[in-house]
Every structure is written in C-alpha cells, then in structure tokens.
Amino acid sequence: MGRPPGNKPTSFDIAYLAGVSQPTVSRALRGSRSVSRATRERIEAIARDLNYSVDKNASSLRSQRSNTIALLFFEDPTPDESNINPFFLAMLGAITRQCGARGLDLLISFQKMEDDWHVRYQDSHRADGLILLGYGDYTLYQRRLTELVDHGTHFVRWGSVGADTIGPTVGSDNVGAGRLAGDHLLGLGRRRIAFLGQADEHYPEFADRYAGLCDAMAGQGIAPDPALQVDALTAEDAGHAAARTLIGRGVSFDAIFAASDLIAIGAMRALAEAGLTVPGNVAIVGFDDIPAASLTTPPLTTIMQDMKGAGQLLVDTLVAQVEDQPLPPGTLPARLVIRRSTGG
Amino acid sequence: MGRPPGNKPTSFDIAYLAGVSQPTVSRALRGSRSVSRATRERIEAIARDLNYSVDKNASSLRSQRSNTIALLFFEDPTPDESNINPFFLAMLGAITRQCGARGLDLLISFQKMEDDWHVRYQDSHRADGLILLGYGDYTLYQRRLTELVDHGTHFVRWGSVGADTIGPTVGSDNVGAGRLAGDHLLGLGRRRIAFLGQADEHYPEFADRYAGLCDAMAGQGIAPDPALQVDALTAEDAGHAAARTLIGRGVSFDAIFAASDLIAIGAMRALAEAGLTVPGNVAIVGFDDIPAASLTTPPLTTIMQDMKGAGQLLVDTLVAQVEDQPLPPGTLPARLVIRRSTGG
C-alpha cells in the first residue's frame, strides 16, 4: 500500500524500509540461517505489505536455477489438431500437481521429434530439466535419446523400464499388469486369450503387456498362440481393424486383452458387428482406464495405471537428477478395474 | 565444436570470435537493422557453430519481457486428483500450438480460486500475461476478476461474452449454438424440447445456450416451458439425475438439449433405464463434442466448438493486450455435429 504502483518494489526498497542491506533481504526471504528471526520477520512483514515478489528472471539468472521443468509431449502422427492422447492428459494432471507441491513451474509443449529441445529448453536456461512423454515407434526415438544423454541433458522419460532402456526412465510395471489381466481372464475360465496390440521392439510397453499375459498363461500350462496376437496401435479404428482381422482368421477365442482402451473399444464395435456378445462370447480387458471406458456398453474392465504415483515419480526422479543425486529407475504397480465386459 | 563443453558459450564468446562487441552480437541475433548483413551472417554462423542459445533469464531480465504466458485452469470442486474437464484439455492443445506458432512459452498450472496468481506469475515476471480457464460458479469469480482488472494484470478469460463481462473475455457464440441445436431439433419435428443445464447468472454460458434454444423455439411460435428446464452442472451423474427429475415431472418431451456432453451421456443412461429410446422417443443433442461423444450408443449429436480458433483468439487477444493495443472481445461460431442420437 505504501508505494506508487507502476514500478514494482525491489529488494532494495524492502531493504531501505527495513533499515538493512539488500543482501540481507534476499537472505531473509530465502530463509537463510544467518539472519536473525526478528529481522527476518520484519522484512517479511514489509514484503507482504508492499506486495513484493521476487523477480523470477533475476533470481534464476543469478542462481542458475530456474525451478522450472519442461514437459514435452511428442507424437509422431497428428501433425495438425488437438486430439491429444487421453492417457497423457491424465498424466499431465498428475505432473502439474506434483510440480505445484514441489514449488516448481511447469512449461509445456508439443513437439515434433525433429526439433531440438535441449537447445530450446535446457541450454537457454528456461528449464532445469525435461520430462518426455510420447507414444510412437520407440526405435525412432532411440537416436534422439542417445544424443540427449551424450549432451548431458537432464531428463526423464515415461516408458518401458528394461535393461536396454536409454536414459532415465520410469513407467508402469507393464509385465505385471499383463499378468494381472491374464490371471483375471484365466480365473474366469477363459483359455483362448487374444492380444490386440503391436508387441515388438517398436512398442516395448505393449510388448511388456503381452509378455505378462503369456506369463500368466504359462502359469496354467498354456502356450501362447501366435494366431491370437494381432498388431494394433493405440487408436480406436486400429482396434476395430485388429478385431476384424482376428475374427477373419477363424481361430477360436473367448477373451481379448487389448493394449489400450481405445483398441478395446474399437474391438468391441467389431465384435458387435460380428454378432459376438461381450462378455458372453468374449470377455475383454482394456488398458489405461480412460474416462470413456466406464461409458461403453458394457463398461470396460481395464487396467488403471497409478497416475498420481507416476507424476510424483517422474518429477522426483528428474529433480534428483538435476541435483546430481540420480535415483534408480522406478516402476509402478498397476491395478485391475473390473467392470462388466468381463462378466461379473 | 570449438569449445570446451561444460561452460556454455555466451554472447561474449561469440563477440570475441567474430571480432565485434557483445552488444553487436545481441543486435545481430535479434535481427536489428543497425547491423550489417555481412556481420550478422558471420555472427549467426558462429552462434550456430557453438550451439549458442540466448539465456532466457538474462534476456527476460533485461528486456522486462518473458515471452511466456501462463495458462491457469481453475476448478472449484475436485480438490484431489486428475479428472480435468475434457473440454479444457482440447483447448489446451489448441493454445499450446498457437503459443508455439507465435514463439511463446507456455506455463501451466491448476489453481484453487484462493491463490493469488498475479503475484505468482505477473508480478514475479514469470509470464507476460495469463489465460484463465475455469468452470464453476461465475459469481464466485467476479470479485477475483475485478481485483485483477484493478491490479492492471494482463489476462484473457474464456467464457460468456456479454455486456456485463468483467475483463477481456472471448468465447463461443453460445446463443448462436443454442439456436443451432434448437433449429436442428425443430427441423426434425420435435416440439417439446427440454434443456438440461443450470441456466442462470451463475453459469452464463449455459444460460446463453438456453437463450439460443428459446430463440429458435420462438421462431416457430413456441413459448419456453419452465417445466422442461432442469438444472444440472457439467458432470455425468448430474445429467443422470436431471433426466430422472425431468421424467419424474410427468411432462411430455420429445427432445433434450443438454448443456454438455457429459450431461447428455448421463441423461441417455437415465432414459434407457426408463425404457425410453433414443432417438425414437427422445432426440438428444449434447455440447462440446468430447471424444466419448462418438463412442456412445447411439453416437451423440453435439455442438462442436472451434478449438483451434479459440486457442488463436485467446493467445492473440492476450498478446495484443500485453502490447497495449487491446483487441475488442471476440466470439467464435460453433458447429453442429449430427450423429444418430437425433435420428437421421
């Protein structure tokens, strides 16, 4: 109140009013041990009074720390509009909150793979580190990731956590999740379980999920049948097409484990068109628990990933790395959400 | 290549190598007219060679311009997890892209209404301006918005554009959209059209949509029947409850215009439970065209807002304001997406 608006108060103004030097103000507001409690409180009061707030640019410039992280989504197709993957959007929420909790600012950007992020974000001191979220062919990213590692860029990636992973990575326990789905379906007496999703080195997360399913089947002495696996990427029409392919093969199956909810939804449409009932003829399990999953008929049984945990783990891992105390790669357990698409 | 990694190159390094002064480097890279083309190109080459990038903090500090805008979502309920309104997520995509196109960085944050953004973002020079997106009771925001205006904060809001709007606001033409929905239903021969959504000063956008519907009906000489309007907020269960209320009233109706897709989806569930068919007994139109809208059975006819345009208009309006050349409030046309929930 005691100040002409227009020119914002600086730490010098506070210092003058408090009868101390500018550095003391800085120390006081950052909670340094070397300023007495009385002085600190006086300074804090004045600062509050003037509606003072530390200039972020000056602070970051001097301390070489921006307390900001950049979240980079990259998707290879969709060159044009919106239609962000709903799963990542949920992740965005979790990351945002964790950043808030840790007092970090969050920059976000959608990228094509070609752009050079490190230059734009880390080298220019916009952000202390990067979080990389992206679907798409993993093998296409490998070179980029290697570059980032070589360049010494601080980053964390969401993806399949394995031995050959490039750069710090955290992700869900996809193998465990696949096992979860498999056990559930097996527990319902299903024996011929199909997998819809591209399960190779291009899509390691899908591959992990499939591996988990096979694992569960192996537990019951069932060998995986290649005829029951059909490639499909994340989208709804891919699921539809894959299910038609499966049906067209003429092999018998009584359950489907889809690598994503959208695939599952597309598959359900194809099953309906083929006159197959869910869960009567075919039980079906999806992955991700997107909002739409509970709105389908019948509602979709699916695997829910731990979003909140994911946000925390990503941010914490990144911060640890920025502070030069790298955390080991972490993996998060997933949970089965049972709905009517698997009977019950 | 010609430089020990570890300490990033500065404009002084470039200057030294180019045999000019640091200010000249700065001017050259910003494209100032007062540096000769030859010198500029030499400097650019060296900069590229060293992988130089301007330090954002120093630049922003000196120029008092961050070229960053902050996107603030605020939602009053959901104190806890994710579940962001899907509509805003689509908006996020559009805004991100427009920022990218204009070379702006985007900070994002979810807020409770209580926090003081201006302090956190504008006053600390984190961002040049704010974009405010939020659902919830508008009357609760009014005081906050007035404060922002008084404080001289640069911001734009997404919402209902009317005469009494506080602060710079852009939004869809909700009245026109309501008219669109109304005309469509009337064109199908429906005469008893119910509106599900809270249509008062607390939710001006919903009120506008309702006004548009009434407008369309008036065009056919039909007076609005208060018994056909039921309050409902954005969520699915609210839609379910509202439809049950409507059915419980015993009034006849042959169409529903829902203020949001989620309301519409909830209503469809209630209709099904009551043994009413869609579109046989009741035609239904939603609003927003969320991804789930095309996945319902039957797929939902809905109003699609111009997201891309919205992102552009929001960003452009904000930037204009920051540059002290305010744009007049703008409104965007919406489009009707016809699916099977209205027959056809």
Add this chain to the structure above:
DNA sequence: CGCCAGCAGGCATACGTATGCGCATAATAT
C-alpha cells in the same frame, strides 16, 4: 581480563543480455 567462537549482517560482485547514446566512417547534398 584476554582470547576465541559464533552470530548478524554489510560489501562487492557476478549472472548474461539489451539498449541509449555517442563516435567514427562513408555516402550524399550543396
């Protein structure tokens, strides 16, 4: 009573860029 430890805070400076002003040199006008 003298010495050393520790606390509280001041001084100087660095972070890296952008910009007002002034000064040459070259181009044009008189």
Add this chain to the structure above:
DNA sequence: ATATTATGCGCATACGTATGCCTGCTGGCG
C-alpha cells in the same frame, strides 16, 4: 571543397537477485 545525413558499431550501464568473503560485536570460558 565543405556541410549534412545515414550507417555500423562500441561504450557504458541497467535489469534485480544471490552469494563469497570479511567485519564488528556479543558472549562464554579459561
């Protein structure tokens, strides 16, 4: 030929904070 203007660039400095180092003072202890 000189006077005028435009061009290209350097000098100095400001932006606002954080931090290493040093100092003065208080107090405890031998």
